[in-house]
Amino acid sequence: xxxxxxxxxxxxxxEGTPVLLRCNYSSSYSPSLFWYVQHPNxxxxxxxxxxxxxxxxxxxxxxxxxxxxSETSFHxxxxxxxxxDAAEYFCVVALGSNYQLIWGAGTxxxxxx
Amino acid sequence: xxxxxxxxxxxxxxxGTSVKIECRSLDFQATTMxxxxxxxxxxxxxxxxxxxxxxxxxxxxxxxxxxxINHASLTLSTLTVTSAHPEDSxxxxxxxxxxxxxxxxxxxxxxxxxxVL
Numbered sequence: 001x002x003x004x005x006x007x008x009x010x011x012x013x014x015e016g017t018p019v020l021l022r023c024n025y026s027s028s029y030s031p032s033l034f035w036y037v038q039h040p041n042x043x044x045x046x047x048x049x050x051x052x053x054x055x056x057x058x059x060x061x062x063x064x065x066x067x068x069x070s071e072t073s074f075h076x077x078x079x080x081x082x083x084x085d086a087a088e089y090f091c092v093v094a095l096g097s098n099y100q101l102i103w104g105a106g107t108x109x110x111x112x113x
Numbered sequence: 114x115x116x117x118x119x120x121x122x123x124x125x126x127x128x129g130t131s132v133k134i135e136c137r138s139l140d141f142q143a144t145t146m147x148x149x150x151x152x153x154x155x156x157x158x159x160x161x162x163x164x165x166x167x168x169x170x171x172x173x174x175x176x177x178x179x180x181x182i183n184h185a186s187l188t189l190s191t192l193t194v195t196s197a198h199p200e201d202s203x204x205x206x207x208x209x210x211x212x213x214x215x216x217x218x219x220x221x222x223x224x225x226x227x228x229v230l
Contacts, residue, residue: 036221043223044206090156100147101219103156 002027004093006104014112019078021107023065023091026072032094033074034101035065039087047089050074061085086111115141115211119222126197127230134192134225136163136207142187143209147219148180151204163190197229 007022025031035047048059055067065076074091091104116139126132136146144165149157161182162170169182179201181193194201204226208219 034218044208044221046218049218100159100162103158105156108154 002029002031002093002095002102004091004102004104006089006091006107008107009105010108010110012110012112013081015083016080019076019081019085019109021076021089021091021109023074023076023104024072025074025091025093027093029095033065033067034092034094035059035063035074035076036090036092037087038090038106044090047076081109081111083111083113085109115139115209115220117207117209117220117222119205119207119225121225122223123226123228125228125230128198129196132194132197132227134194134205134207134227136190136192136209136222138188138209138220141209141211143190143211144187146184146190146207146209148182148190148192149206149208151206151224153204157206160192165190194227197227199229202227202229 003026005024013019030052033050036044037047038044047063048057048065050057050067058064063076063078065074067074086109089107089109093102118137118139120135124132146163148160150160151157159172160175163182163184165184165187171177179195184190204224206221206224208221210219
């Protein structure tokens with residue numbers, strides 16, 4: 001069965017320090033993986049996606065994620081946090097060709113001034 | 114990228130009334146759309162898959178008669194919450210896959226916040 005586990009419900013970092021949001025997945029297929037961000041009272045925005053091309057994926061706003069098959073992980077990182085990064089982040093696995101998505105529980109990123 | 118809109122963005126209604134939420138793909142056609150529900154501080158829960166010209170497919174535990182879905186055209190799907198009750202209060206989000214890009218990439222509407230008094 002496919003599943004997604006976001007290991008931290010909350011992550012708090014100081015502005016200017018690195019960000020690490022952890023995600024592990026379980027999939028019988030070669031997965032497509034995504035990170036979405038949801039700012040308060042706003043719609044979901046795609047940060048980046050992995051679809052079996054390069055294992056290191058660069059996204060918007062300085063975020064990147066590395067697909068590690070051996071560890072079944074797809075952690076999201078950013079070298080230097082900005083106050084505007086404060087939001088909820090979701091790791092998502094796509095199931096084959098029927099477009100269905102499996103959502104992680106979300107990680108709330110808190111940025112301290 | 115593709116754009117998906119939802120209307121209304123926010124609705125407050127009395128218990129027992131029905132509420133219709135529209136989801137539109139603005140610049141592309143979507144034979145399939147998805148409806149999600151999100152409770153406060155929780156992740157998205159898939160409610161149903163809306164299929165243009167045919168019946169929607171509901172996830173286990175979602176009441177078909179409660180949450181009516183109609184996908185009448187290639188750009189519009191509607192979710193009607195019938196005889197709404199306070200426990201139906203939630204954030205409802207729709208999405209549509211865009212075949213112009215990665216077939217697994219979906220675009221999300223901004224969501225509709227339903228409050229049932």
